[in-house]
Amino acid sequence: MKLVLNEEQQFLKDTAKNFAEERTPINHFRSLRDAKDSLLWDKEIWDEMVKLGWAGILVPEEYGGSDFGITGMSVVLQECGKTLTPSPLLATAVLGAYAIKEFGTDEQKSKYLPLIASGEITTAVAFDESSHHDISLTELSAVETEGNFVLNGSKKLVIDGSSADVLIVLGRTSGSKGEMAGLSLFILESHADGISRVKLDMADSRNYANIEFNDVVVSSDALLGSQEAGGEAMDHILDIGRIAISAEMLGNSEAAFSTTIDYLKERKQFGVLIGTFQALQHRAAEMFCEIELTKSSVMAAMQGADENSNQLQVLASLAKSISGDTLHLVSNEAIQMHGGIGVTDEYDLGFFLKRARVTEQIFGSVNFHKERYANLSGF
Amino acid sequence: MENLDNFRSEVKAWLDDNCPPSMRTGADPKIPHDEVWGGRKAEYKNPESKIWLDRMGEKGWTMPTVPKEYGGGGLSKEEVKILNEEMFLIGAKTPLLSFGIWMLAPVLLEYGTEEQKKEHLPKIIKGEIRWCQGYSEPGSGSDLASLATKAEDKGEHFLVNGQKVWTSYADKADWIFALVRTGPLEPKHDGISFLLIDMETQGVSTKPITLISGKSPFCETFFDDVEVPKENIVGELNAGWTIAKKLLQHERTFISNFGLAAAAGSKKDLVTIAKKHFGEDAGKIGNSFFRTEVADHKIKEHAFGLTLKRAGDEGGKASAVASMFKYYGTEHNKKRHELMISAMGKDGVAWDGDEFDQEDKNLTRSWLRTKGNSLEGGTSEVQLNVISKRVLGLPS
Numbered sequence: 165m166k167l168v169l170n171e172e173q174q175f176l177k178d179t180a181k182n183f184a185e186e187r188t189p190i191n192h193f194r195s196l197r198d199a200k201d202s203l204l205w206d207k208e209i210w211d212e213m214v215k216l217g218w219a220g221i222l223v224p225e226e227y228g229g230s231d232f233g234i235t236g237m238s239v240v241l242q243e244c245g246k247t248l249t250p251s252p253l254l255a256t257a258v259l260g261a262y263a264i265k266e267f268g269t270d271e272q273k274s275k276y277l278p279l280i281a282s283g284e285i286t287t288a289v290a291f292d293e294s295s296h297h298d299i300s301l302t303e304l305s306a307v308e309t310e311g312n313f314v315l316n317g318s319k320k321l322v323i324d325g326s327s328a329d330v331l332i333v334l335g336r337t338s339g340s341k342g343e344m345a346g347l348s349l350f351i352l353e354s355h356a357d358g359i360s361r362v363k364l365d366m367a368d369s370r371n372y373a374n375i376e377f378n379d380v381v382v383s384s385d386a387l388l389g390s391q392e393a394g395g396e397a398m399d400h401i402l403d404i405g406r407i408a409i410s411a412e413m414l415g416n417s418e419a420a421f422s423t424t425i426d427y428l429k430e431r432k433q434f435g436v437l438i439g440t441f442q443a444l445q446h447r448a449a450e451m452f453c454e455i456e457l458t459k460s461s462v463m464a465a466m467q468g469a470d471e472n473s474n475q476l477q478v479l480a481s482l483a484k485s486i487s488g489d490t491l492h493l494v495s496n497e498a499i500q501m502h503g504g505i506g507v508t509d510e511y512d513l514g515f516f517l518k519r520a521r522v523t524e525q526i527f528g529s530v531n532f533h534k535e536r537y538a539n540l541s542g543f
Numbered sequence: 544m545e546n547l548d549n550f551r552s553e554v555k556a557w558l559d560d561n562c563p564p565s566m567r568t569g570a571d572p573k574i575p576h577d578e579v580w581g582g583r584k585a586e587y588k589n590p591e592s593k594i595w596l597d598r599m600g601e602k603g604w605t606m607p608t609v610p611k612e613y614g615g616g617g618l619s620k621e622e623v624k625i626l627n628e629e630m631f632l633i634g635a636k637t638p639l640l641s642f643g644i645w646m647l648a649p650v651l652l653e654y655g656t657e658e659q660k661k662e663h664l665p666k667i668i669k670g671e672i673r674w675c676q677g678y679s680e681p682g683s684g685s686d687l688a689s690l691a692t693k694a695e696d697k698g699e700h701f702l703v704n705g706q707k708v709w710t711s712y713a714d715k716a717d718w719i720f721a722l723v724r725t726g727p728l729e730p731k732h733d734g735i736s737f738l739l740i741d742m743e744t745q746g747v748s749t750k751p752i753t754l755i756s757g758k759s760p761f762c763e764t765f766f767d768d769v770e771v772p773k774e775n776i777v778g779e780l781n782a783g784w785t786i787a788k789k790l791l792q793h794e795r796t797f798i799s800n801f802g803l804a805a806a807a808g809s810k811k812d813l814v815t816i817a818k819k820h821f822g823e824d825a826g827k828i829g830n831s832f833f834r835t836e837v838a839d840h841k842i843k844e845h846a847f848g849l850t851l852k853r854a855g856d857e858g859g860k861a862s863a864v865a866s867m868f869k870y871y872g873t874e875h876n877k878k879r880h881e882l883m884i885s886a887m888g889k890d891g892v893a894w895d896g897d898e899f900d901q902e903d904k905n906l907t908r909s910w911l912r913t914k915g916n917s918l919e920g921g922t923s924e925v926q927l928n929v930i931s932k933r934v935l936g937l938p939s
Contacts, residue, residue: 453867482842
C-alpha cells in the first residue's frame, strides 16, 4: 500500500476542490440553513455533482457508475468537508451504493444502482436506535409471516432520512437486544405503508430524521444480503461509511485550521500580530501534527478499503477515532484562538463546531472506536 | 531489467561468500553481539564483525549510493533496493553504525571540497574513522546559534578554544565536526563556521557525563589552544549555520524513529507488560482505565508510523516536517515509557540488586534516558517553533 493518491484520485480531489470553492463556498450552506430548507441540500447542486459522476463513484461500470473506489469517493468528501458542502453523497453514494453493490442480489443491483448513479433516487441507511452507536442493541423486529416480513420499531438520527426515496433498515429476525447474531438488512421504498418520518432539527443543520416502522410489510425480496447475516454486513458497510466520514471530518479540520492560521497572521493586539505569541504558535503547531497524523490514518484506511485489506476494521476504527479527536481539538481551538468573533453566528467557525459534535457521534464515537481498536488489537 | 536481474544474482552470490555466519539471522546465540561503530579505538568481541565491516566497506556498500571515486558503492536506487532486499533475506546485520554516515557524509557531499570528499568519505565508509558531533555548549542549548567556542584565524591555522557538551561518544571518536565562532563581530547566525577537527590534536580532551539513568554516551569536549588546519573548514567561512540546520534535519529524522515501539508480543511491548502486571480479563488488559490509556497511545503510535511511511511514499520532502517527527516521536516515546513504568506498579522503578530482573532494571534506565529525547537535537519547544514559523508561516 502506497500512502499517496494515484492520478485518477488526485484529479477527483482537484475537481472537488474547485467545485466546492466555486459552487458551494460556506455561504451556500449558510443560505440553506437560514432558509430552513427542508432538504438542507440543493437539488441543482446535486444534479451538477451527478453530472460529474460523483453519485456513481462506488457503482460498478455495468450499472452506470465509474467504480473509482473508496479513495476517490473519500477525497471528494474531504474537499466537500472544507466548505461544509451539503449533499446526499454520504447517505446515497457511499452507504446506499456500497450496501447494494456489496450485498444486493442481481435484481436489486439492476433495480437500484443505475438509479443511484443517475441521481434519480437517494437512499438512507437506518441502524441506530439509542443514544449511542451500537448495532447489537437493535430491537426493531422483523417477524417472518407467510413469506413476508413485518417490521416494527424505530430508528434514530438517520442521515437524509427525511428525504430519501429508498431506505435500508437493520432489523432483528431472531435473538435479542445485545446480540450481533439474528440481524438482517432490508431494502424498501420510503413511502411504504406504516413508515412515518420526523425530520430532526439538529445543531449542525444536516438532513436527519427519526423513523418509525408500524407493521410495515415487506416481501422476502426485500432482504439485502442473507437473512441473519445483517449484523456483519451492516458493520462492514459502516466501516466504509466510517472511512468516508473520517475524510469529511479531516476536510472540516483542515478548513477550520487554515482559517485560524490566516487569522493569526492578520489580527493585531497589543500592537503586534497575535501569531507572534508563542502560546498560540505552539498550540497551532500541535494541531498541525494531529492533522498530519489524521491525514495518514485516513489515507491508509481508504487505500486499505480499496485493497480489501484484512485490517479494514482496525483501519476504520483508527481513522474514525483519530479524525474525531482531531476535529474535536481543532473545532475548539479555532474558536478560542479567534476570540469573540469566533462565537458569533456571522462568522463561519461555529458551523464547524456544531458539525463536529454531531459527526463525532455518527457511526460510533471516538470512545466506541478506541474500544473496538483495542478489542481488534488483542488487548 | 536484465541488468538488475544480473545484479541481483551477483549480490546474492557475493553475500553468500562474504557474509559470515554469525552476521546472519540464526547465528549461534553464544557468539557475543557487537555494536559496530568502527574507528581507531574499536574493539570487537566477535572477530567476524570486523571481517563483515571490512568486506562491506571495501565494496562501498555501507554507503551504497555514494560514487565509487569517494569509496562508495556507486549503486543506483534500484540496485540499492536489491542489495537491501537480499541482505534482509539472509537477515544480514548492518555492518556499521556511524554518525559519519548518517550526518557528516551527506554534508560533505553537498558542501565539501573535492579534497575533503576524497579524504574523509572513504574512511567513513570503511569505518576507519569514527566521528562525533560538536554542537551544544554549556551556554548554548536551545539557542544554539549563541555558541562561543571560537576559532581564530592565525594565518596558517585556526586556533580553537572553548567547550562543547552533550557530545555523543566523544571519548570513543577519532574526529569531531564542530560549529565554531569565526566571526565574533557578525550577527550571531552569520559568524559560525563548520570545522573538522582531529581529536588526537594537542589540546583536545573529553570527559564523560553521568545522567540520571546512571550512564550515558555523552561527554564534555574541551578545546584548549587547538591548532586546526585552515583547509578543514567545510563550506564558506561564516556560512556554517546553513550547514548546521541541514544537518539537524538528518538528526531529527533519525531521533524520531525512537518513537516506534517494540514489536507486538515482545517483552518490551507495552501491551505485554500491561497484561503481565494487571492480569487479563478475556484477552483484555485487566485494568479498564489503564486499557483506555493504552488504546489511546497505540492509536497514536499506529498513526505516527503511517505518517512516517507517508512521508517516505511522498518522496521524503522532509525539511520542516522533520521537526514534526522529532517532536511527536520523542514525546510519544516518553509517554510510552511512562505507561510501561506505570503498568509495572511497584516493580516499575527498580534500580539495582538481585530482587529484580535485569530487564526491569534496564527499563528503568530506558525510561530515564527518554527524558533526554525531547531535549537533544533541539527541544520539543524548539521543534514547535520551527513548525509554526517554517511550516505554518506564523510571524516572528
